[in-house]
Amino acid sequence: MTAELVRGQNHPLSQARLEIRVSAGQPVVAGATLSDEHGKVHGVEWVAHPGAPTLPGLEVSRQAAAAHRLAVDLGAMPEAVHRISVLIALPTGVGGPVSFGGLAAPFLAVTGLDGSEVANYTITGLEAESAVVALELYRRQGAWKVRAVGQGYAGGLADLFADQGLPEARQLAAGINDAVAQGLARSVQAPRTTDGDRTRHAAAPTLGADQGGAAAQGAVPPPPVSPYGTPAPGVPGQPPASPYGTPAATDPSAAPQPGSTTGGPVDYSHPRRQTTAPPPPPPTAPPAQPGQPAQPVAGDATGWSMDERLYNQVWGMFEDLARTMAAYRSAVDFADSRMEKELDQALSDPRSRIGGQSDAAREAARAKHTQLVDQARTALDRDLAQLTAEADVVEPALPAAYARWDNPVWHGYRVPMEIPMALRLGDLHLPEAPQLRIPMLVRLPLERGLWIDSGRADSLDGSFTDSHELKRLAMESAVAHAARLLAVYPAGEFTVHVIDPAGSGGQALVPLVQTGVLAGPPALGAAGVVDVLARLTQRVDLVQMAVRGGAPDALPPGFDTSEQLLIVNDFPHGFDDRAVNQLRYLADEGPAVGVHLMMVADREEASAYGPLLDPLWRSLLRLSPVPDDHLADPWVGHAWTYEPSLVPQGSQVLQQVLNQVAAARTKYT
Amino acid sequence: MTKGQAISLQKNDGGSLTAVRMGLGWQAAPRRGLFGSRTREIDLDASAVLFADKQPVDVVFFRHLVSDDGSVRHTGDNLVGGVGQGGDDEAILVDLARVPVHIDQIVFTVNSFTGQTFQEVQNAFCRLVDETNGQELARYTLAGGGAYTAQIMAKVHRTGAGWTMTALGTPANGRTFQDLMPAILPHL
Numbered sequence: 001m002t003a004e005l006v007r008g009q010n011h012p013l014s015q016a017r018l019e020i021r022v023s024a025g026q027p028v029v030a031g032a033t034l035s036d037e038h039g040k041v042h043g044v045e046w047v048a049h050p051g052a053p054t055l056p057g058l059e060v061s062r063q064a065a066a067a068h069r070l071a072v073d074l075g076a077m078p079e080a081v082h083r084i085s086v087l088i089a090l091p092t093g094v095g096g097p098v099s100f101g102g103l104a105a106p107f108l109a110v111t112g113l114d115g116s117e118v119a120n121y122t123i124t125g126l127e128a129e130s131a132v133v134a135l136e137l138y139r140r141q142g143a144w145k146v147r148a149v150g151q152g153y154a155g156g157l158a159d160l161f162a163d164q165g166l167p168e169a170r171q172l173a174a175g176i177n178d179a180v181a182q183g184l185a186r187s188v189q190a191p192r193t194t195d196g197d198r199t200r201h202a203a204a205p206t207l208g209a210d211q212g213g214a215a216a217q218g219a220v221p222p223p224p225v226s227p228y229g230t231p232a233p234g235v236p237g238q239p240p241a242s243p244y245g246t247p248a249a250t251d252p253s254a255a256p257q258p259g260s261t262t263g264g265p266v267d268y269s270h271p272r273r274q275t276t277a278p279p280p281p282p283p284t285a286p287p288a289q290p291g292q293p294a295q296p297v298a299g300d301a302t303g304w305s306m307d308e309r310l311y312n313q314v315w316g317m318f319e320d321l322a323r324t325m326a327a328y329r330s331a332v333d334f335a336d337s338r339m340e341k342e343l344d345q346a347l348s349d350p351r352s353r354i355g356g357q358s359d360a361a362r363e364a365a366r367a368k369h370t371q372l373v374d375q376a377r378t379a380l381d382r383d384l385a386q387l388t389a390e391a392d393v394v395e396p397a398l399p400a401a402y403a404r405w406d407n408p409v410w411h412g413y414r415v416p417m418e419i420p421m422a423l424r425l426g427d428l429h430l431p432e433a434p435q436l437r438i439p440m441l442v443r444l445p446l447e448r449g450l451w452i453d454s455g456r457a458d459s460l461d462g463s464f465t466d467s468h469e470l471k472r473l474a475m476e477s478a479v480a481h482a483a484r485l486l487a488v489y490p491a492g493e494f495t496v497h498v499i500d501p502a503g504s505g506g507q508a509l510v511p512l513v514q515t516g517v518l519a520g521p522p523a524l525g526a527a528g529v530v531d532v533l534a535r536l537t538q539r540v541d542l543v544q545m546a547v548r549g550g551a552p553d554a555l556p557p558g559f560d561t562s563e564q565l566l567i568v569n570d571f572p573h574g575f576d577d578r579a580v581n582q583l584r585y586l587a588d589e590g591p592a593v594g595v596h597l598m599m600v601a602d603r604e605e606a607s608a609y610g611p612l613l614d615p616l617w618r619s620l621l622r623l624s625p626v627p628d629d630h631l632a633d634p635w636v637g638h639a640w641t642y643e644p645s646l647v648p649q650g651s652q653v654l655q656q657v658l659n660q661v662a663a664a665r666t667k668y669t
Numbered sequence: 670m671t672k673g674q675a676i677s678l679q680k681n682d683g684g685s686l687t688a689v690r691m692g693l694g695w696q697a698a699p700r701r702g703l704f705g706s707r708t709r710e711i712d713l714d715a716s717a718v719l720f721a722d723k724q725p726v727d728v729v730f731f732r733h734l735v736s737d738d739g740s741v742r743h744t745g746d747n748l749v750g751g752v753g754q755g756g757d758d759e760a761i762l763v764d765l766a767r768v769p770v771h772i773d774q775i776v777f778t779v780n781s782f783t784g785q786t787f788q789e790v791q792n793a794f795c796r797l798v799d800e801t802n803g804q805e806l807a808r809y810t811l812a813g814g815g816a817y818t819a820q821i822m823a824k825v826h827r828t829g830a831g832w833t834m835t836a837l838g839t840p841a842n843g844r845t846f847q848d849l850m851p852a853i854l855p856h857l
Contacts, residue, residue: 323739327769330738334721334771375770383767636737 002109002117005148011119013137013144016075018118019111020068020086020135025104026097027064027667028088029157029180033164034058037082037139041164044172046081051179058084061417063490064091064180066667069417072137074144083138085149085164089131089157091180100126100152108134110146121148128154178553296390298397307399307421311441314394314402317387318428318438319635324383325430326636331376339369384433391436398424401488402439405480405647405654413657415491415664419444423488425481425623428631428640440631440642442621444488445563446596449587451620452478455602467602471570473625475508477644478567478600480654481623484645485565486517487657491664493562497532498522500567501574505600515658517665529574533582536566536595540586543593563594571601572609580609587616687766688800689825691715691777692757695750695793711790712748712782715759716846717741721771723857729761730846740767741775750790762800763825765832774826776837776853778846781818787840788816795822797834809836819843821853 003011022030031049035041048055050062057076061068070086077084088106090097097103100123109120123134129152136147153159157176161169301316303309342365346358396407401420403409404427423444427437454467454474482496498509500522512518523532542559546552555561572580587597599620606613622630629639647654693715716730719741727736731746740763747758763775779795787793796808809822817840825834841852 320739323735323737324767327738327740327767330726331769331771334726338722372771379767379770635735635739 003119005119005121005146007148007150010145010147013074013110013118013146015112015118016073016144017113018072018074018137019113019115020070020072021109021111022068022070022086022088022106022134023108024066024088024106027066027091028068028106029064029091029176030060030068030070031087031089031176032058032060032070033085033087033161033166034077034081035083035085035164036080039083039165041161041166044166044168047161047166047172049172049176049179051175062179063417065417074137083136085133086135086137087131087133087157087160089160089176092130092156092177099128099130099154100132101128106132106134110135119146121150123150123152125150126152130154130156131160133160296386296393298393305421307402310394310398310402311422313390314439314441317390317394318633320383321387321430321433321436321438322633322636322638324380324387325432325638328376328380328432331379332373335369335372335376338372339365342368380432384436388436391438395439398439401444401484402441404439404645405651410653410657413487413653413660415660416488417490419490419493420488423484424645425450426642426644428642430638430640431629434641437643445591445594447591449591449597449599449620450478450481451599451601451617451622452481453603453622453624454600455604470625471504471600471602472508474600475505475569477623477625477646478569478598479508479512480644480646482512482565482567482598483517483654483658486661489563491661491667494565495519495560495562496565496567497536498567498569499529499532499574500569501525501529502570505569511654511658515655515662517658517662526574526576526579529579532566533579533586536564536586536590537582539564540589540593540595544589547593563596564590565596565598567598567600569600570605571599572606580613584613584616587619688762688764689806690757690798690800691717691761691763691823692796692798693759693779693794694757696791710749710783711785712746713750713759713790713793714746714780714782714845715743715761715795716778716780717743717761717763718776718778718846718850718853719768719772720774720776720857722773723854725850726772728846738767738769740764740769757796765825774824774857776824776856777822778849778853779820779822780843780845780849782844784818784844786816786818787820797823797825807834807836809838815840817842819849819852821849821856824856 003009005011022028029050031047032055033041033048034046034055041047045052046055048058048060050060050064053060053062056078057073059071061070068088072084086108088108090100092098100106103126105126106123107120108123110118112118121135123132126132131153133149133151136149137144138147153163155162157173158170161172166172299306299309299313301309301312303312343362346361346365349358349361351357395404398407398409399420400407400409400413400416402422402424404424421444422441423446424439424441426440428440429435429437452474454471486494486496496512496517497519498505498512500506500509501524503522503524505522509522513521523529542555543552546555566586568583571583575583583597586595590596597620603617623644624630624642625644627641627643629641631640631642632638633640693713695711695713714731716728718725719727719729719736727738727741729736729741729743731743734743734745735741742762742764744757744760744762750758761777768775777795779793781787781790794808794810797806798804799806807823819841821837821839821841823834823836823838825832827833837856839852839856841849843849843852
């Protein structure tokens with residue numbers, strides 16, 4: 001039963017883990033303030049907003065959007081918090097509407113994790129207001145309730161925060177608007193370090209430029225039990241004593257607000273993984289029958305989110321298959337070599353040459369061989385059956401970014417709000433188990449450029465693919481990879497440029513060109529090459545300067561902060577020496593500042609450059625347009641057959657997805 | 670457990686063991702002399718050699734922590750020994766169900782990498798634990814160690830459908846498992 005609330009009405013909440021969905025006709029900022037039993041907000045760190053989207057038990061979105069989902073875990077709320085006020089506001093300074101008056105009435109729904117609505121509220125009667133306290137979740141006699149509030153403020157967030165008694169109201173409101181307007185924090189990526197995996201769970205949403213010490217502190221996940229006892233690393237100049245227990249009395253001018261991008265911090269943390277609230281428990285397998293392996297369950301791995309669990313599970317399956325196959329292969333190799341030795345012995349032993357002894361010895365050797373190989377096969381089949389069962393449950397559960405194009409999840413595709421953890425580039429399998437496909441997942445943002453090799457004409461199955469056909473296939477898989485990247489990034493956060501000097505990729509590029517998701521039409525000729533490379537090189541220089549100088553907000557206004565992908569077809573056609581050098585520069589320096597390469601090329605065609613380009617090719621992850629066994633696993637080093645993730649023949653899914661991407665982009669900008 | 674004693678790794682209820690842990694623990698011996706409280710670092714290393722028909726086919730030690738098939742895993746090198754008593758300082762986990770079918774014996778050894786003899790090592794022990802429930806199946810004490818730098822501790826080998834552990838406790842000398850191979854072979 002959904003309770004449709006009117007202003008002032010309340011409704012009990014039986015679940016602790018909730019989602020609050022906000023939809024409005026225009027992009028709005030969503031946030032929440034926490035207050036104690038006297039209704040007092042203790043400081044800026046009691047406010048969740050796009051610049052500081054995570055508080056214990058609460059997560060809001062990082063950007064302005066027409067639809068939001070706020071995650072709330074009432075069970076993880078500290079005892080001191082008695083009220084959560086959910087607020088929405090129109091972003092200022094971005095040229096949008098200045099009040100809710102002329103807009104469709106904002107709608108909020110409180111739902112359980114399964115999507116079932118508990119209560120909803122339509123905020124009607126708004127006029128000049130540009131910020132509204134929409135809902136309140138509050139404690140009443142030990143239980144939580146929700147109340148429809150609908151209190152608007154014509155003065156925007158600054159008035160709203162001031163009304164809640166925040167001394168830093170104005171600065172906080174300005175900081176939120178800055179964070180939203182620039183959206184900078186997300187797209188300039190820090191170079192990955194070897195301990196990147198450790199820092200993924202960083203507690204600090206943003207790291208100030210002047211707090212190297214606190215940054216180290218933020219690199220380990222704080223114990224989830226008492227997040228309020230640990231100093232918030234985003235607030236420099238505060239005593240390390242619990243900032244939540246004491247009213248924030250620091251001079252606001254000396255203490256930059258957490259999360260605002262003024263003051264020059266670059267957000268090095270992954271936008272998705274900075275929650276300090278304990279993650280929901282993973283799904284557990286039902287107890288296994290004695291003697292039987294447990295039934296596999298999707299997401300049955302460690303991680304802070306379902307995405308991360310599935311990612312880890314896929315890698316676990318990858319390792320298990322690699323090792324299982326190593327066991328099988330070593331057993332068979334051993335059986336082979338032992339039989340050979342025994343046959344040799346039987347042959348060289350003069351006694352056994354007389355009569356049937358030799359035959360008997362050979363027979364025995366063969367029987368031993370068969371028996372061992374059979375045993376090995378039995379063990380392999382047992383393990384393969386288990387892994388296949390696991391793949392059968394995992395594959396349908398994968399989110400779009402990890403899923404094959406034929407997965408139904410793509411038909412329900414929605415432009416995401418957050419960058420996913422990883423991206424599927426294709427499938428991997430071994431010759432002994434061709435039906436068992438392991439998704440090949442790479443982490444996002446990309447750490448290496450991609451090279452779709454259009455130069456190999458000998459495919460695995462021996463079928464001859466002519467070089468023209470291979471080039472077409474290479475371009476097709478490049479388009480599929482690029483489309484997937486565009487689709488899994490939030491609207492406007494991934495930009496694709498294409499250099500197609502001879503125009504030979506025109507046919508394959510149609511889906512990207514027609515839907516209008518490219519930054520511009522594919523660049524043609526030498527002039528086009530020079531132009532695109534110059535722009536991207538300048539971009540890398542600018543961002544590098546800004547990051548090194550600690551002043552990312554010094555970038556020119558209107559600077560597009562999204563990640564960039566440059567697809568280069570037919571290299572080195574149309575490239576002069578200077579352009580080749582610029583390309584190498586982009587390959588070396590680009591990934592650290594969010595500029596990535598995707599080369600669709602035949603290395604032979606660039607052989608005139610000699611060893612000069614070897615480092616370039618080595619720096620790229622080589623993928624093939626047709627199944628090819630060139631990838632090795634990190635544990636045993638088997639040769640795995642890679643198959644690109646392509647859109648099924650005749651499927652419209654790519655078109656539909658790209659249309660949505662294009663539509664979301666026009667809405668967003 | 671004493672030298673040469675064999676213990677079947679079948680469970681009492683008839684089910685066979687699926688995972689066992691070979692644990693190794695020791696304490697650094699206090700040095701006598703003027704600075705008597707000072708202890709000297711002793712680095713013992715546990716290794717497991719996998720045999721098929723008396724041929725070594727794989728080894729798990731501090732430089733190769735996981736056998737290629739993934740069934741035998743070393744928890745990592747401990748360079749100084751335990752500060753407390755009783756805990757395992759190094760452990761090798763064996764997933765018996767996943768051991769490749771041609772592997773029929775696994776031999777566990779201990780070497781003193783830093784060269785001290787067992788006379789200088791206190792409380793050294795090796796034990797076999799049922800990894801599924803933490804129950805200690807067998808314990809072998811390296812006590813009274815003589816002037817040796819290595820010991821071939823035990824082996825687990827296939828018998829019928831299950832596995833059996835045999836304590837060996839043969840002293841030897843060597844820095845790593847390679848030096849012990851001649852001493853291991855007679856026990857296969």
